[in-house]
Amino acid sequence: MALRNIVKEGDPTLSKISRPVTEFDERLWQLLDDMAETLEKADGVGLAAPQVGVLRRVFIMNFGEGVIEAVNPEIVDRKGTQEEQEGCLSCPGEYGITRRPKKVKLKAQDRHGKWFYMNGEDLVARCICHETDHLDGHLFKEHVIRMLDI
Numbered sequence: 001m002a003l004r005n006i007v008k009e010g011d012p013t014l015s016k017i018s019r020p021v022t023e024f025d026e027r028l029w030q031l032l033d034d035m036a037e038t039l040e041k042a043d044g045v046g047l048a049a050p051q052v053g054v055l056r057r058v059f060i061m062n063f064g065e066g067v068i069e070a071v072n073p074e075i076v077d078r079k080g081t082q083e084e085q086e087g088c089l090s091c092p093g094e095y096g097i098t099r100r101p102k103k104v105k106l107k108a109q110d111r112h113g114k115w116f117y118m119n120g121e122d123l124v125a126r127c128i129c130h131e132t133d134h135l136d137g138h139l140f141k142e143h144v145i146r147m148l149d150i
């Protein structure tokens with residue numbers, strides 16, 4: 001495993017649309033392993049591939065119970081709304097209150113290409129929305145109701 005550099009706001013990679021993953025091979029696994037190490041080191045809860053300069057539809061999350069890997073993720077259902085604090089490893093030191101769905105249903109593939117569904121609520125739902133947005137070139141700031149001074 002190796003640490004990867006997290007690109008920051010202003011880097012053109014963050015505003016591009018990522019391509020689907022078609023090969024579930026060692027190159028993908030290396031990316032996922034590197035992202036896990038990078039996320040742990042950065043002490044974050046979510047990281048998308050474009051944040052390490054790779055324009056592929058991949059993100060990972062970790063809420064303290066192990067890494068969840070999502071390849072070719074798609075939000076297939078959204079319910080309710082929440083307004084909570086959000087930040088981004090690509091926008092260090094910046095936090096804002098965003099408006100997001102309260103609950104989402106994620107459809108994604110694992111590192112071997114097997115499809116799975118995952119229901120997320122509150123922080124998990126925010127994270128799924130935030131990371132999926134990265135794959136379409138969007139930052140959380142587009143959903144911010146007000147920035148916070150922390």
Ligand code: ZN
Pocket residue numbers: 087088089090130134140
């Ligand atoms: Zn982010």
